[in-house]
Amino acid sequence: MSxxxxxxxxxxxxxxxxxxxxxxxxxxxxxTSMIHLEVIQRSESVQTTPQVCMHCEDPICARVCPADxxxxxxxxxxxxxxxxxxxxxxxxxxxxxxGVPKYQAAIDQMMKCDMCYDRSSIGKKPMCAxxxxxxALTFATMEEIQRTRRGxxxxxxxxxxxxVRTKVYVMVPRTIERVDVELVQVTATPAPLPEDxxxxxxxxxxTI
Amino acid sequence: xxxxLIAAFAVVAAILFGSRGLRDFDPALVSYAGAxxxxxxxxxxxxxxxxxxxxxxxxxxxxxxxxxxxKRLPSNIAHLTRIFWNNFFLQRFxxxxxxxxxxxxxxLAWGCILAAAVTFPLSFGWVRFETARDSLNxxxxxxFGIPVGSFHLGTPIAELTFNILDISAVMVLIGVFFAMWxxxxxxxxxxxxxxxxxxxxxxxxxxxxxxxxxxxxSTHLMNGLHYGFxxxxxxxxxxxxxxxxxxxxxxxxxxRPAQLGIDFYKQAGAEGPQAPCIRxxxxxxxxxxxDDLKAVQRALGIHYQMADGSHYQDVCPRCRRKNLALTxxxxxxxxxxxxxx
Numbered sequence: 149m150s151x152x153x154x155x156x157x158x159x160x161x162x163x164x165x166x167x168x169x170x171x172x173x174x175x176x177x178x179x180t181s182m183i184h185l186e187v188i189q190r191s192e193s194v195q196t197t198p199q200v201c202m203h204c205e206d207p208i209c210a211r212v213c214p215a216d217x218x219x220x221x222x223x224x225x226x227x228x229x230x231x232x233x234x235x236x237x238x239x240x241x242x243x244x245x246x247g248v249p250k251y252q253a254a255i256d257q258m259m260k261c262d263m264c265y266d267r268s269s270i271g272k273k274p275m276c277a278x279x280x281x282x283x284a285l286t287f288a289t290m291e292e293i294q295r296t297r298r299g300x301x302x303x304x305x306x307x308x309x310x311x312v313r314t315k316v317y318v319m320v321p322r323t324i325e326r327v328d329v330e331l332v333q334v335t336a337t338p339a340p341l342p343e344d345x346x347x348x349x350x351x352x353x354x355t356i
Numbered sequence: 357x358x359x360x361l362i363a364a365f366a367v368v369a370a371i372l373f374g375s376r377g378l379r380d381f382d383p384a385l386v387s388y389a390g391a392x393x394x395x396x397x398x399x400x401x402x403x404x405x406x407x408x409x410x411x412x413x414x415x416x417x418x419x420x421x422x423x424x425x426x427k428r429l430p431s432n433i434a435h436l437t438r439i440f441w442n443n444f445f446l447q448r449f450x451x452x453x454x455x456x457x458x459x460x461x462x463x464l465a466w467g468c469i470l471a472a473a474v475t476f477p478l479s480f481g482w483v484r485f486e487t488a489r490d491s492l493n494x495x496x497x498x499x500f501g502i503p504v505g506s507f508h509l510g511t512p513i514a515e516l517t518f519n520i521l522d523i524s525a526v527m528v529l530i531g532v533f534f535a536m537w538x539x540x541x542x543x544x545x546x547x548x549x550x551x552x553x554x555x556x557x558x559x560x561x562x563x564x565x566x567x568x569x570x571x572x573x574s575t576h577l578m579n580g581l582h583y584g585f586x587x588x589x590x591x592x593x594x595x596x597x598x599x600x601x602x603x604x605x606x607x608x609x610x611x612r613p614a615q616l617g618i619d620f621y622k623q624a625g626a627e628g629p630q631a632p633c634i635r636x637x638x639x640x641x642x643x644x645x646x647d648d649l650k651a652v653q654r655a656l657g658i659h660y661q662m663a664d665g666s667h668y669q670d671v672c673p674r675c676r677r678k679n680l681a682l683t684x685x686x687x688x689x690x691x692x693x694x695x696x697x
Contacts, residue, residue: 157684176547214409246680255452265547320684324687327687
């Protein structure tokens with residue numbers, strides 16, 4: 149069987165927060181959840197999105213770290229900052245293009261998703277991918293994901309002029325070769341109201 | 357290389373000066389002094405290499421600039437005293453990580469500091485002891501050749517002076533015990549620990565401490581049995597550790613004080629203008645931090661300028677995460693509008 153990899157499909161997230169709870173169970177950051185679950189814009193949308201570390205091939209968080217405290221394992225997993233070295237400057241938090249690292253003020257250290265390294269390093273699924281009910285977070289082989297999903301997984305990104313390749317894949321339509329990130333705002337489209345909003349019969353009729 | 361040589365020469369000069377032209381230098385300790393000179397070279401070299409990294413250079417100089425700002429200096433000194441007490445002496449930030457880790461680190465750190473405070477001045481010839489001319493029961497202590505005190509044998513101060521390295525060895529052994537206990541039982545630590553960076557330092561400290569205690573045991577319990585051999589073994593462990601000092605985990609002793617500089621940097625940033633996110637409009641860090649980060653990114657060749665003239669660094673981390681989801685959504689929407697999957 150080929151190697152299992154991590155796939156994100158933001159659009160599948162249902163905001164159940166299972167991943168947030170499960171993440172804190174991981175032994176390498178026990179008690180502290182490292183995953184981000186964002187509510188995009190509650191007043192306009194029910195959309196939510198999970199964000200794990202994308203484990204960049206050349207991590208920007210490590211490049212901007214003044215203490216040289218962020219290291220990548222030989223299998224490409226970017227770890228939390230080394231405790232003896234991290235000086236808590238938050239450069240990594242502010243520079244990560246995916247907004248992943250978290251600065252823990254109480255212990256003056258940056259911590260981040262390490263793909264549940266205690267589990268994934270021995271072939272087990274990360275906690276979030278184990279519990280995600282909608283498949284927004286999936287740990288599977290490339291063959292499995294290609295067989296069961298529409299679209300394709302890609303790991304190339306562009307933020308302004310900066311090209312980034314990641315260990316984690318995102319699901320996109322088949323014609324896409326790279327995700328070019330530009331600023332997107334949620335634009336509210338007011339739903340058309342029935343002539344008389346209190347006339348339920350009329351409303352049902354219009355819906356049908 | 358130049359900074360390594362400067363550091364090494366500085367130690368040699370300090371030895372020559374402090375031992376009054378080697379008059380107070382103890383030749384029996386020459387191997388320790390030699391290894392220390394090498395360690396100074398390695399530390400100078402590695403520290404200079406570390407400072408060559410753009411982010412390190414920016415924050416190192418910025419930290420000093422903020423600290424010595426005349427308007428801030430008095431309050432900075434007061435703040436330094438406070439964080440020195442909390443972060444250096446008590447190491448509270450480690451205690452908040454875990455009590456076990458703190459116990460291990462506190463005993464290791466202070467055992468080592470105590471031992472270093474005694475052995476470096478002794479091996480450099482800065483401190484020496486001699487019996488008083490008029491009484492064999494009185495010891496006199498000299499620092500840089502200047503008499504600084506005397507004590508009678510058998511008094512508590514004498515016991516403390518003669519056994520201070522035993523006390524520090526016991527402290528280190530307590531720390532090693534707790535650290536090994538944690539590293540043998542904590543699944544998280546076991547997953548990421550490496551022999552060269554996490555276990556070797558503990559093994560070296562254990563070797564130094566236990567062989568040091570063997571010397572005391574040989575003297576007091578075994579009538580000096582194998583003392584010469586044991587002292588050589590002890591010297592080997594100390595010298596190996598000194599040689600390892602600049603290149604392994606112990607380098608954090610010299611790197612870590614940068615944390616104090618970051619504290620001043622954050623304070624200055626919080627008191628200055630804040631940077632608003634260009635997507636949500638909320639302030640997310642200091643303007644000082646964002647501007648310095650952009651400079652660091654330029655130096656590192658990270659190009660976050662967007663096509664519309666904006667800068668990705670001006671987007672807060674939360675908006676970056678939301679933006680990713682919206683971008684992915686937009687890709688699917690565009691495809692569905694064109695009727696393609």
